[in-house]
Amino acid sequence: MQNLFITSSGKLLADWEKAFAAAQVYAAASPEFLKAASKAKTVIWLHAGNPKHDVGGSLRQILQAVPQARVVVLSNMPSQQHAFEMMSAGASGYCHAYSAAAVLKEVRSVVQHGGLWLGRELLQQLINVSATLVSNQPDQVADALDKLTARERDVAIEAAKGLSNKEIARLLNITERTVKAHISACFERLKVKDRLQLALILNDKSSRQIN
Amino acid sequence: MQNLFITSSGKLLADWEKAFAAAQVYAAASPEFLKAASKAKTVIWLHAGNPKHDVGGSLRQILQAVPQARVVVLSNMPSQQHAFEMMSAGASGYCHAYSAAAVLKEVRSVVQHGGLWLGRELLQQLINVSATLVSNQPDQVADALDKLTARERDVAIEAAKGLSNKEIARLLNITERTVKAHISACFERLKVKDRLQLALILNDKSSRQIN
DNA sequence: ATCCCTATTGTCCTTCAGGACAATGTTTTT
């Protein structure tokens, strides 16, 4: 059971070293590295630090040489799109390069047992976005609105346009407190956490993903 | 550090007991259970065995009483949609009720440290679905992003996904104050009044108008 | 060398969002 790091600097970050004191470091996926990588129960940590570095290329090279390799991509600037590119390409994990040692140990534990790892925030984003996508309803907006009472619908539509609670109260001739009550009810019914997500759903934008 | 199970049968499955020998079992989210659940570092295992059982209701009840509770849903018949419902509703984990003891220990380890857990197959499905969502940005979005500096773009994209300033600060390794500065700059450049309108633009939803 | 832009950060402040707990009255459903 060993940990191999690939980072262009050839040096381990403090938390990497703290997590895996006996880890080996390589500057590239050299033949020497690939030989070491082919040993059983090896976790490979692939540093995506330099934006010009073709991490995807390195990942493919590693997986071609060692198909069952467990590769965790460590990104200096994690993004949802990059995470999916890496995971789709066969990485077993994706997390922040500056993750604490305890987190890295957790990641190692999960992936060496065959699991997949995404950081909490990326996973939460994925869950938030996908929760509305899994439904097979053709018209998501209509379906969402159907879940609301008439008054909730009125309030939700105005909120989705960007109006404040005060503005909606004036428009609908009710108090701000009533607006808040309906808004909160909409959050519960549509399973969204705030008015921004509500707005995205009702403007039919949650189906398109930002990278 | 304790493990509490809620299962209508009142009995632990073999692997549950094997994983957590000292676990306590409850047939429902009784006041007695809620008192035990409020202790620090408790992991709650909520069995979704009986299809008629309102697991979502139990989950909400638990989280209402103990907001920081770590709840893992154990489903006899896991499904993608149910997984997202549960995770969106605030569960920290979702896995098969018949998972091996070693897996359950892994789950416990991840969630008690604040992480989220989805089983490998569900996660893989999620990754597969989401990877297809990555697409070329519509022109309007590209135009808007072109008006921003690189850092503003980074911040704007995360804000448009619904992240809070604090979350963006953690993600990009900058302070919340810096995030606010970039956000405000984005508002000025794109001539929007708040992050909701920013989100609509960057999710390409402002082109479709609610009437 | 100087200026401008960008990035980052601090302190302080007001307003708003969202939620908790509570309540009354009307309409619809059982």
Place this chain on the structure above:
DNA sequence: AAAAACATTGTCCTGAAGGACAATAGGGAT
């Protein structure tokens, strides 16, 4: 008739958003 759902509203509270005023430092353009 009774129960449930819906609509409305109040008081109180915390946390977040957004902005004002201020500052330093690095890099690129002039």
